[in-house]
Amino acid sequence: KGGGASRPPFSSVPDGNFLTASMPGCYVAHTSSSWAIQADRFDREEFGLSPSDHVPDVSIDPEEGILTVINATSDKTRAYYVSIEGDDVAAYDRQGRRLQPGVTRDSLGQPVGCLTLVMTLPPMRMLDVCRLELPPEGPSGVKLSSDISDLEAGPHGQGGGSHGTHGTCDPPPLVVGFPLGGKGPYLCSQGRGGEFTHFYSATRHAIDLECPVGTPVLSIAPGEVVDVKDSNVAGGIHVSLLYAWNSISVEQKDKKVVDYVHIRQGYAT
Structure with missing residues (x-):
């Protein structure tokens, strides 16, 4: 990444292969977690629903303000990205902590x-995620956006994914150059198969590196630039920005394409 502050080196690999301190405002719960309220089995009959009744992917209880995500499919693990926008967002975990x-x-x-x-759920499971402090108009006043996809298919049809696991068809490791210039050191805030955003096949081999704005981004191997995106100003943790970035794509001599993303606007040249 071409933006962000540098930090001292981290000496151990954290659970989930990502650093929560590098993602302020983001919370991850794969099936369950220490902060989400409660995971449970989803049974249509318990809710008086027939097989043909629609089940919402995301719901907010109008009385208690409980935000719930539901996987009503019988055979697919699903990924849920939910953003709540506003400077006064008030959401609380299972212990009442904001x-x-x-x-x-x-x-x-x-x-x-x-x-x-950020959440994943296996088939026929539901997760009470957190309690929201609702505005006077109730759930309709919550500025909520979501991106929900079958994990096997990946977001926006980008191919299958395995949740932080090594596939049987992984290529042998390659020795390549380092993608950042400057003095360093640079903190790796999310590694291969990281449970924040790297658990799809399209992103499973991605590496996130924190560095000061203005750090040179270098090609890891000789190749040809095949695509440049340099017009995006928006950025950050909102779900609508999952794929909103400035980037340079380089096709190497072995025909593999490497994407260098999160480059400062105006500098992806």
Whole structure:
């Protein structure tokens, strides 16, 4: 990544292969977690639903403010990205502690408060995620956005994914150059198969590196630039920005394409 502050080296690999301190305002719960309220089996009959009745992927209880995600499919693990926008977002975990929001940037580059929740659920499971402090108009007043996909298919049809596991068809490791110039050291905030955003096949081999804005981004091997995106101003943790980035794609001599993403606007040249 071409933006963010440098930090001292981290001496051990954290659970989930990502650093929560590097993702302020983001909370991850794969099936269950220490902060989410409760995971349970989803049974249509218990809710008086027939097989043909629609089941919402995300719901908010109008009385208690409980945010729930539901996987009503019988054979697919699903991934849920949910963002709640606002400088005054008030959400609380199972112990009543407030989930602190982070900051995202809108299309004008202006900072906006945001809380983003990342979850996966196996078939026929539900998760009471957190309790929201509802506005006077109730759930309709919550500025909520979501991106929900079958984990096997990946987000937006990007191919199958395995949740942080090594596939049987993985290529042998390659020795390549380091993608950042400057002095370093640079903190790896999310590694291969990281449970924040690297658990799809399209991102499973991605590496997130924190560095100061202006750090040179270098090609890891000789190749040809095949694509450049350099017009995006918005950025941050909001779900609508999952794929909103500036990037350079380089096709190497072995025909593999490497994407260098999260480059500062105006510098992806």
